[in-house]
Each structure stands twice: as structure tokens, then as C-alpha cells.
Amino acid sequence: MADFAGAKAAIRQRLVDLWTATPIAFQNEKPEGEWPPVDADGFASDAWVLLEVEATRSAMRGAGSPGQQIWVDEGFIYVHVFVPTGSGDQMASQHATAIGELFRGAVFYRETPGCYVRTWAPRIDGGGSGDDNGNWFRITMSVPFEYWHLG
Template sequence: MADYAGAEEAIRQRLAANWQATRITDQNAQPDDPWPPVDGDGVLQPWVNLEIECSGSKIVGQGRPGNHVYRYDGLIIVHVFTPVNTGASQGKQLAVAIGEIFRRQKFYDDVSPGCCVRTEDPYPAEGNAKSDDGNWFGTTMMCPFVYWHRG
């Protein structure tokens, strides 16, 4: 049975299946070692962190119980971290490439009839934040989505 938690997991799986350029970390999950990511010479490598936020839900239209249409509005947020002093363009390029994974897609529609995730147009949001430890420069990609649920 499809539900909002499953929709979030489908977003995670979509990113993991379509992104191999860097390591991916997730909310409330300890990154795998080695951490931070480095190449064979010990040079810091870019990585991304996925966040998924829900901004609300509501019943859309009329229907009998068990056949209501619910709309969950949310935002896919992927923070791209590149080593400081490497310029802003690499982070922006990675953010744009990640956005294309989600641009106007429909998925998670094979679990229950009338349920799916639909994404909208992504945009690179921020690109001027250093991490607290001073090692990373952050650029953020955001993509609005709607999870449609019939139940």
C-alpha cells in the first residue's frame, strides 16, 4: 500500500539509482567510512546531502471515504558540498545535474492505483555558504514535488 513514507523512500531511491558522481548522505544517517570523502591522495571530494520536506497535505475535491484524493506538497533539497577554494562552478554544475534527475518526473505510481510522486522544475538555490568547519562550500538544488494519494 502506498503512503507518504513510501513516497519519500522512492525519492531517495531515484537519487541513488541515477547519481554516481559523488557520495550521497541522508538526513539522520551516519555516512559510511571513509568520512569525509577523499581520493587516494587524501584530497577532499565533493558529496551531496538529501533532505525531503513536506509543507502540508489536504483533501482535494469530493469523494467517499476510502476514495478521497490527498495532495502532499513538498520539496526535494539536495545540498552539494565541494571543497573550499575550488570555485563555485563545480557545485553549481553538480546541483543542476542532480536537478535534471527530478525534472518533471512521475514515479512511485506502481504501488497503488491513484498514488504517485510528481516533480516540478528544479532550481539551484544557494551557493554561498561555508560549512562550520570551514572545509566545504555549499550549493543547494531544490525541486518542488507533490505526492498524490487516493485512499
């Protein structure tokens, strides 16, 4: 049975399946190997991305008997692209744009009839500091999503 946790897992799997240019980090999980990527002197060395999924609202869209009511959970998918400070913003912008295209206008997670995730147009922010130590610069791709389901 489809649920919001499954929708989040489908968002994650879409990124894992379609993005191979950099390592991917996930909330509250320790990535494999040295993290974040640093050189022998402890300075930032390679680009990487962090996925976050945030729910913002849930509402009934269609009346019906219990189990046949249409519900829509809305939220945002954020993929933060981190590059070493001093390396410019071009690579981070290119990665954020490419990741945004993976989610632009997509429909997926259709395992249960009447249930799916729909994404809209991505947005790339202007970037900023990626950590408190000054080692990382960050640009974030955000895309709104809706998870439609029966309940």
C-alpha cells in the first residue's frame, strides 16, 4: 500500500538511480568512507549533494467514502550541492540545474492505483556558505511536489 514514507523513498530512489556525478548524502545517515570528502590536509576536495524532502501541507481534494477520498500531500524536494570554497559556483550551478531536470514535471511512484508523486518546475538559488568552517559553498535546487493518494 502506498504511503508518504513510500513517496519519500521513491524520491530518494529517483535521485540514486539517475544521479551519478557526485556522492549523495541523506539526512541522518552517515555516508560510506571519508565524509565529507576532504584532501590529506583536511580541506574540501570533491563536490557532493545532500537530499532533503519536506512536507508542507496535506489536504483532502475529493470527497468519498473512507479509503476512497483523494488526499494530496504537498512539499519540497531540496538537493543541496556542495563544492569546495574558492572553486567558483559554475560546477555547483551545473549540478543543481542537471538534478533539477531529473525532477522537472515528473510523475512516478505509481505502484498503487490512484497514488503517485508529481513534481513541478525546479528552482536554483543563488548559493551561499555550505558550512560553519568555510570549507564548502552551497547551491540548492528546490522543486515542489505533490503526493496524491487515496485514504
